[in-house]
Amino acid sequence: MHADRTNRAALTIFGLIVLLAGAAGMAASFGVFGTAFSRHTLFDNRVSAYTGQHGTWLWPAAAFVGLLIALAALRWILVLLVSTDRAGDITVPGSENLGTTKLQPGALTGALTGEISTYHGVDAAKGRVIGDAASPQVVLQVTATPAADLPELHRRLETEALVHARQALDNPSLPIRLDLDVSRR
Amino acid sequence: MRLLNRPLAFILAVALAAASVILIIEVIEAAVNSGPAVVHWTTWYHWANGTQWNALVIRVWSGVLILIGVLILALELKPRRIARVPLRSGDQATDAALTRSGLTGTLRAAATGIDGISSADVTVRRRRAIVAAKSAARGRAAADPLKQPVTQAVRDRLDSLDLQHPPRLKVRVATRRR
Numbered sequence: 001m002h003a004d005r006t007n008r009a010a011l012t013i014f015g016l017i018v019l020l021a022g023a024a025g026m027a028a029s030f031g032v033f034g035t036a037f038s039r040h041t042l043f044d045n046r047v048s049a050y051t052g053q054h055g056t057w058l059w060p061a062a063a064f065v066g067l068l069i070a071l072a073a074l075r076w077i078l079v080l081l082v083s084t085d086r087a088g089d090i091t092v093p094g095s096e097n098l099g100t101t102k103l104q105p106g107a108l109t110g111a112l113t114g115e116i117s118t119y120h121g122v123d124a125a126k127g128r129v130i131g132d133a134a135s136p137q138v139v140l141q142v143t144a145t146p147a148a149d150l151p152e153l154h155r156r157l158e159t160e161a162l163v164h165a166r167q168a169l170d171n172p173s174l175p176i177r178l179d180l181d182v183s184r185r
Numbered sequence: 186m187r188l189l190n191r192p193l194a195f196i197l198a199v200a201l202a203a204a205s206v207i208l209i210i211e212v213i214e215a216a217v218n219s220g221p222a223v224v225h226w227t228t229w230y231h232w233a234n235g236t237q238w239n240a241l242v243i244r245v246w247s248g249v250l251i252l253i254g255v256l257i258l259a260l261e262l263k264p265r266r267i268a269r270v271p272l273r274s275g276d277q278a279t280d281a282a283l284t285r286s287g288l289t290g291t292l293r294a295a296a297t298g299i300d301g302i303s304s305a306d307v308t309v310r311r312r313r314a315i316v317a318a319k320s321a322a323r324g325r326a327a328a329d330p331l332k333q334p335v336t337q338a339v340r341d342r343l344d345s346l347d348l349q350h351p352p353r354l355k356v357r358v359a360t361r362r363r
Contacts, residue, residue: 007194012261014197019254025247028238042233042243063212070205076198080191146294150283151345158275166278178281179269182290 003079010076088133093170105129105136108168112140116161121148123183137175138165143183154180189260267311271349283346285309292316295342299334301327302358314343314352320360328360 031038042048051058090108092101109127116125124143131137140161144153157178166174207223214222221227236242269282283291289307296305296318305318318335320328336356343351 003194004190007190008261010197011190011193011257015254015257015261017254018250019258022247022250022252022254025238025243026251029240029243029247031239038239039237042236042238043230059212059215063209066205066208066212070202070209073198073202073205077195077202080195080198144287146290150287150291151347154272154281154347158279158281162276162279173278175278175280178279179284180272180282181284181287182294184290 006076006079085130087129087131087136090129090133090136090169103169108165109138111168112138112161112165115164116140116142116157119153119156121145121153137177139177141179141181143181145183148182150180150182267309270309273347273349283348288314291342291346292339295338296335299331299338301331302335309352312352314354316354316356318356318358320358323360325360328358332356332358
């Protein structure tokens with residue numbers, strides 16, 4: 001899943017900032033920074049004084065940083081809502097004199113899962129093509145029946161189905177991720 | 186975890202975007218001396234100027250922030266459960282793996298395939314697989330002799346899978362309770 005690492009990193013940083021802010025507030029409140037400081041009002045400190053004295057350039061600078069944050073946040077929202085990691089049409093290498101052959105990812109995964117479904121011990125097969133269309137990666141999820149001979153199925157998938165996928169794209173080093181599962185029924 | 190992170194990330198992104206836009210609007214409004222536009226921040230300004238750090242409200246909100254921070258960090262830093270167990274592959278371009286549930290299912294099938302075993306619970310962790318089988322008959326005298334064949338069957342199944350890093354195996358056979 002795309003954006004998962006970004007989500008985790010951003011949430012971790014946010015959690016850390018919130019925790020530190022809370023800890024600092026609690027420390028100031030209980031006099032860790034001095035009993036006198038705990039009796040000060042919230043804006044009675046050097047940072048607030050500096051902000052008050054340099055507001056003419058500091059607030060526009062803060063607004064500019066806010067603009068950058070807003071743009072980054074909007075891009076993040078777009079990635080979360082509409083982007084996909086699925087590849088577009090794949091160009092199959094061949095002679096340019098004979099024209100260009102484009103392969104729809106669905107056609108490749110359809111043929112692949114159709115073949116795998118006929119293998120003994122296979123309950124279901126799903127596939128998708130992810131990444132850039134120029135350097136795609138095939139992701140296959142094969143669910144075996146509980147009684148299936150998993151080593152044999154794995155061997156057959158590697159020596160037949162995956163080889164056929166690479167032949168179809170004329171790419172012997174096509175990255176393929178294969179997830180083998182076992183059905184519960 | 187991933188499913189929970191997405192809505193949390195969405196809420197955080199929307200909050201960041203909204204707060205930033207409000208900040209920009211308020212800075213522009215303050216520059217043209219037309220006062221608060223979206224958020225009545227002057228009220229907050231006067232409140233902060235009149236509230237001391239040792240006030241109860243500061244302690245309560247600091248506590249709330251600490252709690253939220255700890256919860257988010259615990260959620261994000263907790264080690265993820267293993268989702269897939271890599272299989273040896275003949276091709277470097279192939280990333281083959283057995284899913285955790287797949288490994289659990291096949292080990293359970295190996296254990297319950299032994300005569301005298303009625304059910305088995307299997308837990309797969311990063312480095313260890315624990316099989317807790319139950320004998321069909323009651324009494325330790327019925328369960329103890331089953332441990333060796335169950336262990337052998339599960340071990341053989343594990344070896345046959347050709348995992349890159351086979352987990353250590355622990356097998357228990359318990360008697361049926363009633």
